[in-house]
Amino acid sequence: MTKGQTTHGILKDPTLLVAALMADGWRVIGPKVRDQAIVYEVLDQPDDLPRGLTDSQSGGLYRLEAGQPERWFDYVVGPHSWKKWLFPARQKLWTATRLADAGFEIEVSAIDWPKTVFFGVRACEIAAMTVQDRVFDNGMFRDAAYAARRADTLIVAVQCARSAETCFCASMNTGPGVDEGYDIALTELAGISGEILVTAGSDRGRAILAPLALPSATDGQIAAGPATTAAAAASQSRAMVPDIARVLREGLDHTNWEVVADACLSCGNCTLACPTCFCSDVEDVSDLSGDHAERWRSWDSCFSTDFSYVHGGAVRRSPKSQYRQWMTHKLSTWHDQFEMSGCVGCGRCITWCPVGIDITREAGTFAAHPHPAET
Amino acid sequence: MTVQPASLAADPMVPRRFRVDRAWSEIDGVRSMELRPLDSGPVAFEPGQFNMLYAFGVGEIAVSLSGDAAQRDRLVHTTRAVGEVSRAITQLNEGDMVGVRGPFGTAWPIARQTGRHAVFVAGGLGLAPLRPAIYHVLANRADFAGLTLIYGARSPQDLLYADEVARWKSRFDVEIEVTVDHAAPGWTGRVGVVTTVIDRALAGVDPALVSAFLCGPEIMMRYGVMSLEAAGVGQDRIWVSLERNMKCAIGFCGHCQFGPTFVCRDGPVYRHDQIAHLINKSEV
Numbered sequence: 001m002t003k004g005q006t007t008h009g010i011l012k013d014p015t016l017l018v019a020a021l022m023a024d025g026w027r028v029i030g031p032k033v034r035d036q037a038i039v040y041e042v043l044d045q046p047d048d049l050p051r052g053l054t055d056s057q058s059g060g061l062y063r064l065e066a067g068q069p070e071r072w073f074d075y076v077v078g079p080h081s082w083k084k085w086l087f088p089a090r091q092k093l094w095t096a097t098r099l100a101d102a103g104f105e106i107e108v109s110a111i112d113w114p115k116t117v118f119f120g121v122r123a124c125e126i127a128a129m130t131v132q133d134r135v136f137d138n139g140m141f142r143d144a145a146y147a148a149r150r151a152d153t154l155i156v157a158v159q160c161a162r163s164a165e166t167c168f169c170a171s172m173n174t175g176p177g178v179d180e181g182y183d184i185a186l187t188e189l190a191g192i193s194g195e196i197l198v199t200a201g202s203d204r205g206r207a208i209l210a211p212l213a214l215p216s217a218t219d220g221q222i223a224a225g226p227a228t229t230a231a232a233a234a235s236q237s238r239a240m241v242p243d244i245a246r247v248l249r250e251g252l253d254h255t256n257w258e259v260v261a262d263a264c265l266s267c268g269n270c271t272l273a274c275p276t277c278f279c280s281d282v283e284d285v286s287d288l289s290g291d292h293a294e295r296w297r298s299w300d301s302c303f304s305t306d307f308s309y310v311h312g313g314a315v316r317r318s319p320k321s322q323y324r325q326w327m328t329h330k331l332s333t334w335h336d337q338f339e340m341s342g343c344v345g346c347g348r349c350i351t352w353c354p355v356g357i358d359i360t361r362e363a364g365t366f367a368a369h370p371h372p373a374e375t
Numbered sequence: 376m377t378v379q380p381a382s383l384a385a386d387p388m389v390p391r392r393f394r395v396d397r398a399w400s401e402i403d404g405v406r407s408m409e410l411r412p413l414d415s416g417p418v419a420f421e422p423g424q425f426n427m428l429y430a431f432g433v434g435e436i437a438v439s440l441s442g443d444a445a446q447r448d449r450l451v452h453t454t455r456a457v458g459e460v461s462r463a464i465t466q467l468n469e470g471d472m473v474g475v476r477g478p479f480g481t482a483w484p485i486a487r488q489t490g491r492h493a494v495f496v497a498g499g500l501g502l503a504p505l506r507p508a509i510y511h512v513l514a515n516r517a518d519f520a521g522l523t524l525i526y527g528a529r530s531p532q533d534l535l536y537a538d539e540v541a542r543w544k545s546r547f548d549v550e551i552e553v554t555v556d557h558a559a560p561g562w563t564g565r566v567g568v569v570t571t572v573i574d575r576a577l578a579g580v581d582p583a584l585v586s587a588f589l590c591g592p593e594i595m596m597r598y599g600v601m602s603l604e605a606a607g608v609g610q611d612r613i614w615v616s617l618e619r620n621m622k623c624a625i626g627f628c629g630h631c632q633f634g635p636t637f638v639c640r641d642g643p644v645y646r647h648d649q650i651a652h653l654i655n656k657s658e659v
């Protein structure tokens with residue numbers, strides 16, 4: 001099943017790959033159904049992999065629905081992202097213990113990360129990992145725990161054969177096809193039921209596939225891969241404004257911020273659902289004896305007023321300024337900070353916003369009427 | 376002067392331990408302390424940089440280095456008790472241990488200002504982060520065209536480092552203007568906001584020679600910059616130090632963002648022309 005440098009095979013049943021990984025000692029984290037949504041959890045057995053499901057997503061709405069019963073991957077991204085594994089919502093950084101001489105010693109928390117595979121990573125999610133890789137290794141400082149988890153994790157990608165109504169990865173150049181950053185990619189070919197094109201993207205991936213001795217893909221099947229993702233891309237109705245970074249940089253005084261703020265609940269759902277949002281808080285706790293203290297780091301959101309608190313009062317108090325911070329950061333200042341967009345077009349912030357605020361529609365408003373300024 | 380970045384430390388999220396060598400009161404609610412390292416790693420810093428100070432079991436806050444950068448075996452910090460963590464820091468005494476991460480952030484580019492007239496404008500506790508830069512000019516006075524310090528505080532009791540400022544003032548090659556918002560019995564100095572003093576202090580100084588460094592409440596810096604500009608000092612010769620909420624100081628937590636910048640990395644010291652478009656916008 002070798003074709004030049006890339007290896008292509010055909011797999012009928014993806015649970016066979018899950019089973020092979022499990023037999024090889026991998027912890028497999030992948031899609032599971034919980035509370036009527038696709039979430040990313042540890043798979044206990046290969047059969048945990050959902051089948052026959054699709055989803056319906058729009059502003060403020062997510063519904064998992066029955067799809068074509070024999071297909072495996074027609075749903076797209078749900079409320080979880082892989083961020084919750086690589087950058088846990090709450091992690092202990094270190095423990096300090098008081099010593100007899102009015103001092104203390106500090107012990108760094110060990111990283112507990114067994115041999116892990118992320119199974120079913122979508123293109124936009126690989127892009128999101130690339131974004132966080134840059135955030136947590138910023139040229140000056142490196143988050144060692146994140147780097148260790150990330151480096152040791154095997155990526156089994158799924159190329160999307162279908163997009164949700166909220167997806168706009170095509171306009172962000174992050175999907176639905178997977179170009180790099182994976183060990184194995186699966187493409188459930190459109191129209192040809194029961195055929196999953198398997199592509200090895202690394203030596204690690206090739207080594208895992210070799211014992212499976214998959215039948216080689218035909219030229220027709222290999223060509224059907226890009227055609228499948230191209231069809232998904234063509235179906236996307238939402239798109240990001242191309243020069244949104246400049247539009248927002250010049251639009252800090254736009255009247256539309258007030259309009260969005262009127263709808264926004266400042267709940268922070270978008271920041272939690274977003275696979276690139278990285279802001280965190282720290283919390284120092286000590287036990288009752290006062291002899292042990294710990295530092296914890298947990299997800300935070302720029303929508304909380306405490307976020308910008310300095311003695312005397314928060315810098316960003318109004319929902320308007322908080323939403324402006326979020327959107328300009330994602331789409332504009334992120335480029336200044338990390339030379340890339342902070343948005344990968346996954347659509348989660350649209351789906352999981354309780355009032356259905358749509359980042360693409362807001363971007364369109366700023367771009368269409370660039371000048372209205374508040375008095 | 377080259378300083379080893381804190382990034383070379385084993386883990387930038389883990390404090391190193393320092394011992395409080397001396398601790399003393401400055402003014403009401405404000406204490407300074409001198410720290411000596413117990414763990415390995417850099418002690419050197421540049422004027423304008425800050426550390427994250429950790430009080431055991433309580434928490435960690437950003438505090439500027441206020442000592443002499445030429446003394447490379449100790450750290451001096453001056454802290455005002457305003458909340459839980461800063462109160463704990465100001466309650467530390469000789470022999471206590473404190474956690475330190477740093478140094479972090481950009482520096483006053485004072486060593487690059489040779490031949491220029493250094494003007495320091497400080498408000499309240501803003502004198503603390505400026506003091507290392509002032510020490511540098513005092514120690515290398517012949518390299519500079521002049522040194523002017525304009526220092527304002529709320530009342531005479533709020534004047535930080537008063538004895539030291541008086542000693543500086545006794546030097547013939549240093550101009551110092553001190554002003555308070557509210558006089559008290561016995562105060563014979565100036566009364567009024569810092570900005571009114573700037574005009575007077577700069578009379579007779581060639582504005583083209585001035586490099587100005589401001590630290591204090593944002594409103595004071597805003598008006599200070601306006602006065603300096605009116606006096607003919609270029610925006611690209613004015614540096615200010617900003618404060619934002621900080622949880623990590625290493626670019627990870629996002630809290631300190633100011634427009635496209637991280638105050639912990641791209642600041643706290645900024646050249647004014649680079650942030651002028653943001654500093655007058657509310658809630659950025």
Ligand SMILES: Cc1cc2nc3c(=O)[nH]c(=O)nc-3n(C[C@H](O)[C@H](O)[C@H](O)COP(=O)(O)OP(=O)(O)OC[C@H]3O[C@@H](n4cnc5c(N)ncnc54)[C@H](O)[C@@H]3O)c2cc1C
Nearest residue numbers: 310311436437438439454455458459460461618619620621
């Ligand atoms: C670069 C920099 C240099 C500083 N230098 C000094 C100094 O030399 N001396 C000094 O006394 N103070 C300095 N501060 C301010 C000092 O960090 C705050 O006073 C301190 O964080 C207050 O914490 P708290 O827990 O005591 O008070 P609270 O008001 O209870 O604050 C709660 C939390 O909010 C955050 N916070 C509150 N105020 C500030 C603030 N002004 N800046 C950043 N985070 C804040 C902190 O995370 C703090 O733990 C500096 C701040 C910055 C950003």
Ligand code: SF4
Nearest residue numbers: 274343344346347349
């Ligand atoms: S901003 Fe919205 S669409 Fe963009 S990556 Fe975050 S959640 Fe996805």
Ligand code: SF4
Nearest residue numbers: 076124160167169175
């Ligand atoms: S945004 Fe693109 S890659 Fe992500 S789930 Fe939707 S179609 Fe797939």
Ligand code: FES
Nearest residue numbers: 624626628629639
């Ligand atoms: S203090 Fe955390 S990013 Fe600057």
